[in-house]
Amino acid sequence: MIPRFSLTRPGSIEEALDAFDRAADDVAYLAGGTELLQVMKMGLAQFTTLIDLKGIAELKGISVLPVGTLRIGATSTHRDIERSPLVRERAAGLARLESRIANVRVRNAGTLGGNLAFAEPHSDPATFLLACGASLTLAGRAGRRELEVAEFAVGPLATAREQDEVLVEILIPAARPGEGRAYDKIAFFERPAASVAVRLTVVDGSIADATVAVGSLTDTPVVVTGAGGALQGAPVLGDGFAVALDAAAMALGGVEAMADLNGSADYKRHLAGVLLGRAAGVAVREATAHA
Amino acid sequence: MHETLEIRLTVNERSEAVRIEPRETLADVLRERLSLTGTKVSCDAQVCGACTVLVDDLAMSGCTFLAADADGRSVRTVEGLARDGRLSPVQQAFIDHAAFQCGFCTPGMLMAATAILEEHPRPSRDQVVHGLEGNLCRCTGYEPIIEAVLAAADAGTVDEGVAGW
Ligand SMILES: Cc1cc2nc3c(=O)[nH]c(=O)nc-3n(C[C@@H](O)[C@@H](O)[C@H](O)COP(=O)(O)OP(=O)(O)OC[C@H]3O[C@@H](n4cnc5c(N)ncnc54)[C@H](O)[C@@H]3O)c2cc1C
Ligand code: FES
Ligand code: FES
Numbered sequence: 001m002i003p004r005f006s007l008t009r010p011g012s013i014e015e016a017l018d019a020f021d022r023a024a025d026d027v028a029y030l031a032g033g034t035e036l037l038q039v040m041k042m043g044l045a046q047f048t049t050l051i052d053l054k055g056i057a058e059l060k061g062i063s064v065l066p067v068g069t070l071r072i073g074a075t076s077t078h079r080d081i082e083r084s085p086l087v088r089e090r091a092a093g094l095a096r097l098e099s100r101i102a103n104v105r106v107r108n109a110g111t112l113g114g115n116l117a118f119a120e121p122h123s124d125p126a127t128f129l130l131a132c133g134a135s136l137t138l139a140g141r142a143g144r145r146e147l148e149v150a151e152f153a154v155g156p157l158a159t160a161r162e163q164d165e166v167l168v169e170i171l172i173p174a175a176r177p178g179e180g181r182a183y184d185k186i187a188f189f190e191r192p193a194a195s196v197a198v199r200l201t202v203v204d205g206s207i208a209d210a211t212v213a214v215g216s217l218t219d220t221p222v223v224v225t226g227a228g229g230a231l232q233g234a235p236v237l238g239d240g241f242a243v244a245l246d247a248a249a250m251a252l253g254g255v256e257a258m259a260d261l262n263g264s265a266d267y268k269r270h271l272a273g274v275l276l277g278r279a280a281g282v283a284v285r286e287a288t289a290h291a
Numbered sequence: 292m293h294e295t296l297e298i299r300l301t302v303n304e305r306s307e308a309v310r311i312e313p314r315e316t317l318a319d320v321l322r323e324r325l326s327l328t329g330t331k332v333s334c335d336a337q338v339c340g341a342c343t344v345l346v347d348d349l350a351m352s353g354c355t356f357l358a359a360d361a362d363g364r365s366v367r368t369v370e371g372l373a374r375d376g377r378l379s380p381v382q383q384a385f386i387d388h389a390a391f392q393c394g395f396c397t398p399g400m401l402m403a404a405t406a407i408l409e410e411h412p413r414p415s416r417d418q419v420v421h422g423l424e425g426n427l428c429r430c431t432g433y434e435p436i437i438e439a440v441l442a443a444a445d446a447g448t449v450d451e452g453v454a455g456w
Contacts, residue, residue: 006294007313007359034337037355041335050313054360079349103425104403106337108349109356190338 002040009052013059013139013166016051020164021141023049029166030054031075031114034106059113059168062086068174074113074136074167079104081112091132091172092286093182093197097124102190113167119153119220121258122191126153127215128183130223131197134172140165153220178202180287184279185215186271192216193262194271198231198279202287206235210280212248214272217257217265226251227276236284245280249273298362302327303371311358318342318353320361321368329369329398340426343399344368350406369398372405381405384443385436392430400426404440413444 007030008023010016020027027049030036039045053059059075062084070090072081081087082098101107101124115123116136129149137146140162149170152159161167175181178201185195194217200210210231215221227248234244252272257265299308302325309324321327321344331341332354342353345367346360372379381404384390391397400423407414407422414422419440428436 001319002314002316004293004312004314007296007357009359033355033357033360037357038336041355052360099421103337103340104406104422105340105343105350105352105425108351 002037003043003046005040005048005050007050007052009055011055011057013056013168016053016056016166017139017141017164019049019051023051027051029117031111031117032077032109033114034102034110035114035118035120053113053166056166059166064090065171070172070174072112072170072172074169075111076113078102078107078110078112078115082107090174091181093282094125094128094172097128097183097185100124100185112170116149116152116170117159117161117167119155119157119159120191121156121219121221122216123221124183124185124192124195124215127195127213127221128181128197129170129172130215130221131183131199131211131213132172132181133199133211134170136170137168138162138165139168144168146171150223156219175290176201178208178287178290180283180285180290182279182282182286184275184282186275188262194268194275196272196275196279197221198276198283200231200280200283200287202236202284205237206233207231207244207284212276214252214255216262217255217268217272219258222255224252224255226254231280236288241284245277248280249276252276296359296362298358300361300363301365303367304365309358313357313359315358316354317344317346317351317356317358317361317366320358321353321366327368327370331395331398333395338425338427339396340399340403341396343402343426345402345406348406348409350403367402367405369401372401379405381408381440381443384439388435388439388442390431390435390439391428396426396428396430400428400436404436404443407440408444411444414441416441 008019026047028047030050030052060073063071078098078101088095134149181199183197185192195215197213201208210228212224212227230247257268259265295310297310318332321330333339333341335354337352337355344353347364403426411418
């Protein structure tokens with residue numbers, strides 16, 4: 001059984017911050033509860049007050065801002081994102097990865113904000129968002145601030161979020177002409193064993209620049225600069241592409257992977273190398289279609 | 292006195308008002324307060340799907356869904372599938388295809404299957420498999436369950452759709 005707690009259901013961010021101020025020390029925000037209620041059940045964390053964010057209109061909804069940025073409200077569920085025509089059109093890789101998270105029940109309840117705020121090292125979307133250069137907005141007593149996704153997770157289950165801060169929205173920049181963004185993972189259990197996101201730009205048949213992010217290997221998803229660099233300048237057709245993919249996979253050798261239930265560090269690096277090839281192929285196809 | 296709150300919800304189309312503690316899960320309330328014990332709890336960790344119920348037509352893990360979050364919403368459980376003593380098509384198909392043995396996973400499977408068929412009235416096999424991915428069965432080997440869901444779908448053409456997106 002979940003230990004006793006009291007529940008407040010604010011209707012605005014202001015009310016949520018007031019509720020946070022009034023509550024004792026052991027207070028937590030609640031979204032879908034797929035992580036929070038589970039850790040409370042298992043006795044890994046206890047809270048006497050939960051502040052439910054799901055009734056706050058500003059945290060909902062998916063829209064496109066005037067500059068073309070995709071804005072995803074923090075309490076959008078994985079299912080909302082997977083099904084959103086805007087996401088399918090503007091960040092197809094994200095819609096696809098969302099449709100493959102966990103199982104349908106976790107996707108129906110779990111939110112993107114909760115996923116990022118929990119900062120589980122095996123998060124799917126965090127890796128993709130990192131490669132895309134996405135950012136997020138936090139609102140707290142001290143005001144609002146925008147952080148890069150790259151600055152947000154600082155360790156396993158640890159983020160740069162101040163305790164009172166509410167994660168409001170996730171902002172994904174529009175793909176530039178000739179840009180492709182893709183993600184692939186392999187999972188033996190509930191969460192991924194290894195995952196790779198690739199963002200690249202194709203100009204005149206070769207890769208002008210590339211970012212490779214790897215998830216589930218390290219404490220937080222990481223950008224592997226050497227892997228992105230190895231893809232840069234490569235032609236997207238023929239042997240040249242295969243050679244560049246091999247070099248990029250080699251560059252993953254430097255990632256300080258952790259062994260876990262899924263396998264040894266070497267094995268997980270190997271998996272990431274295979275996934276890198278698959279994701280890069282999809283990203284090139286997307287880039288060529290957007291040229 | 293512990294904090295309590297009153298929730299109003301419909302369960303299988305009946306209005307209910309229940310005074311609960313915030314920590315009670317939807318599975319607790321269905322089973323212990325409303326005597327609807329068709330919904331099972333097994334892993335208690337959102338992995339097995341024995342507790343699958345529909346909240347506003349979406350499959351949820353009753354074991355880890357706060358009853359408070361069902362306030363004002365419509366909940367469906369396995370007890371609501373049969374109409375006027377007639378089994379729903381998917382229930383009948385489970386019998387016809389021997390889609391259960393011990394039966395412990397069956398209420399959750401039926402609810403997950405119901406959600407799939409409401410979203411895709413003529414699902415592809417892929418869509419059925421994808422939709423049932425989080426429901427575990429230790430007896431049947433899944434094949435008869437997939438067959439049953441496909442058989443329960445409207446006869447005729449099959450959705451072109453691939454699983455997920
Ligand atoms: C069986 C299972 C399988 C899973 N598989 C996967 C998988 O394959 N890939 C994957 O990426 N994830 C997976 N997950 C993780 C899944 O729980 C998250 O993806 C989910 O989205 C978390 O969101 P939530 O809304 O349920 O968060 P909650 O549990 O409600 O909250 C999580 C944490 O974030 C905080 N929080 C939530 N929202 C906010 C906000 N807006 N502002 C500030 N703080 C906030 C809470 O206080 C809490 O600390 C899995 C989980 C389970 C149980
Ligand atoms: S009991 Fe809820 S998923 Fe297993
Ligand atoms: S019939 Fe026994 S677990 Fe499925």
